[in-house]
Amino acid sequence: xxxxxxxxxxxxxxxxxxxxxxxxxxxxxxxxxxxxxxxxxxxxxxxxxxxxxxxxxxxxxxxxxxxxxxxxxxxxxxxxxxxxxxxxxxxxxxxxxxxxxxxxxxxxxxxxxxxxxxxxxxxxxxxxxxxxxxxxxxxxxxxxxxxxxxxxxxxxxxxxxxxxxxxxxxxxxxxxxxxxxxxxxxxxxxxxxxxxxxxxxxxxxxxxxxxxxxxxxxxxxxxxxxxxxxxxxxxxxxxxxxxxxxxxxxxxxxxxxxxxxxxxxxxxxxxxxxxxxxxxxxxxxxxxxxxxxxxxxxxxxxxxxxxxxxxxxxxxxxxxxxxxxxxxxxxxxxxxxxxxxxxxxxxxxxxxxxxxxxxxxx
Numbered sequence: 001x002x003x004x005x006x007x008x009x010x011x012x013x014x015x016x017x018x019x020x021x022x023x024x025x026x027x028x029x030x031x032x033x034x035x036x037x038x039x040x041x042x043x044x045x046x047x048x049x050x051x052x053x054x055x056x057x058x059x060x061x062x063x064x065x066x067x068x069x070x071x072x073x074x075x076x077x078x079x080x081x082x083x084x085x086x087x088x089x090x091x092x093x094x095x096x097x098x099x100x101x102x103x104x105x106x107x108x109x110x111x112x113x114x115x116x117x118x119x120x121x122x123x124x125x126x127x128x129x130x131x132x133x134x135x136x137x138x139x140x141x142x143x144x145x146x147x148x149x150x151x152x153x154x155x156x157x158x159x160x161x162x163x164x165x166x167x168x169x170x171x172x173x174x175x176x177x178x179x180x181x182x183x184x185x186x187x188x189x190x191x192x193x194x195x196x197x198x199x200x201x202x203x204x205x206x207x208x209x210x211x212x213x214x215x216x217x218x219x220x221x222x223x224x225x226x227x228x229x230x231x232x233x234x235x236x237x238x239x240x241x242x243x244x245x246x247x248x249x250x251x252x253x254x255x256x257x258x259x260x261x262x263x264x265x266x267x268x269x270x271x272x273x274x275x276x277x278x279x280x281x282x283x284x285x286x287x288x289x290x291x292x293x294x295x296x297x298x299x300x301x302x303x304x305x306x307x308x309x310x311x312x313x314x315x316x317x318x319x320x321x322x323x324x325x326x327x328x329x330x331x332x333x334x335x336x337x338x339x340x341x342x343x344x345x346x347x348x349x350x351x352x353x354x355x356x357x358x359x360x361x362x
Contacts, residue, residue, distance in 0.1 A: 001055055001306055001327050007065045009080060009277040011301025017311040018302055025312040028242070028249035038252035046091065050247050051313060052326050053087040054306045057108030059334040060117055064124060068282045072342070073124055073137075079105035081245070081277035084305035085209050086179070087112055088250025089270075093175060093258055101147040101160040101178040103209070104138060105276065115144040117334055121341035127348045133357065134350035154187030157206065161193040164204035164267075175261045177205040177254070182223060183214025185231070194269065198235040201266035205257045208271040209244065212300075215280050216291050232269035244274030245305040248312075275300035 003013045029035040042050075057079075064076035079086070082105055090100060090112040102109040110120050115131070122130035123139035131141040132148060140148025147163070149156055160178040167174045184190055185208060197204050208228045212219050232239025238260060242253035250272065257268035277300065279288035289297070310323055 001058070001310065002331075004062055006069075007062045009297065009301065011277065011297055012080070012304055012307075015301070015304055015307050017307060021303065021308060022311045022315060025246065025248075025308060025315075028246045029252050034256055035249070035252040038255045039248050042248065042251065047248075047313065047316075048318070048322075048326060050087060050091055050251065051306075051309060051323065052330050053091065053108065053112050054083040054247060054309065055327050055330045056111050056117065056334060057083045057087060058306055059331060060107060060111065060120060063121065063334060063338050065282060067124075072345075075281045075283045076124065077104045077281045078278055079107070079276060081300060081305065082106075082209070082211060082274045083108055084247035084250050084309070085207070085244040085272050085274050088247040089177060089205070089207060089254035092251045092254035093177060095145075097145075097172075098175045098177065098258075099145045099147065099160070099163050101156045101163070101176070102140070102149060103156070103179050103181060104149055105211075106179050106209075107139060110139055110141065110144070110146050113141075113144045113146050115139075115141045115146060117337035118340040118344075121337055122344050125341055125345045126350070127341070127344040128350040128354065129344050129348040133354060153181065153184045154189040157184075157190045157193035158196075160206075161197045161202060161204055164197065164202035165200060167203055168200070173203075173262050175203050175205060175258045177207070177258075179207045179209045181214060182208065182210040182212070182219050182228070183217065185228070186222065194231075194235050194267075197267040198237040201264065203261035203264070204267045205254060205261060206267065206269045207254075208269065210271065210273050211244075211276040212273075212296065213276065213288075213292060216284075216287070218292065228271040228273075231271065235267075235269065237267050237269060238265070239269035239271070241271045241273075244272030245300070245303045245308065247305060247309050274305075275303075277301060 005013045029039050061078040067073045086106040086108040090109050100109050120139050123132050124137050126134045128134045138149045140146040156178050160176045164176040229241045243249040279285035
């Protein structure tokens, strides 16, 4: 896809496909027969939809970064490099019935669940016609089965466990899914949610998304190497890992987990390694370059999930022109969404009386 020197990390601006990494793309699932079957069942339309979803997610983040530079908003929490770990799992669900609770960096989940990009952007602008009615920069939409995240880390796993419990009580064969950061694993509410889900055999998928850093704390400073993949054993439930920068592996791993949940076999704890190619937010991107080693950016920068998947699709016979047409269509849609959201900022700011909506009964 097109690179943006003013907004993309430098490793993406100069990105060229590594032939060995492209050839090894399918190795992520080839050693697991069940996962290989799941990938083989992904039809062409879905494979292209996964590509469109990652492009959309990347461009949504670039739009927010542009707004920060222009002074439209003060900061944004972005996830460049983490698109596959969001888009793949969401596509593996029944998006007409299942529920997701994204972290703020999983904003792409909103779009993949059907939420208009304009509404996602309105959430950042705090307009009254945003699904959150102008209350918060965290984005979600009950209508699209996306639970809006909250800032205190560790508080969404108990919420999504409660959603899954409601499915059991109603006798519904639905699945709930949330992502948990490598830092959030240490919190009490997260432990309580994982334990409750395991004991009650709830239909919920927890994805431990290890992006190598919690705020400014590197993962090796707070966690023993390799133990995220073993976390499920502590709770007596199923679990496995997937490549967090490989959208098809993410899809297949989550597809198998969702099938297990629907069969009443309890929760699944997945783990994925990826990397956030930026700072904690747009305000500290340069600080991240000082705190984290350059080798880390170089290693993960070469593994751009959008670029690698694009090259894999070409290797599988998809014409470059078709991918360019998809990118052009998504780009135009995101640009229109930005214009719509900015128009809302001028015409639909929350009236003062709305401050008590949803706070007091009656």
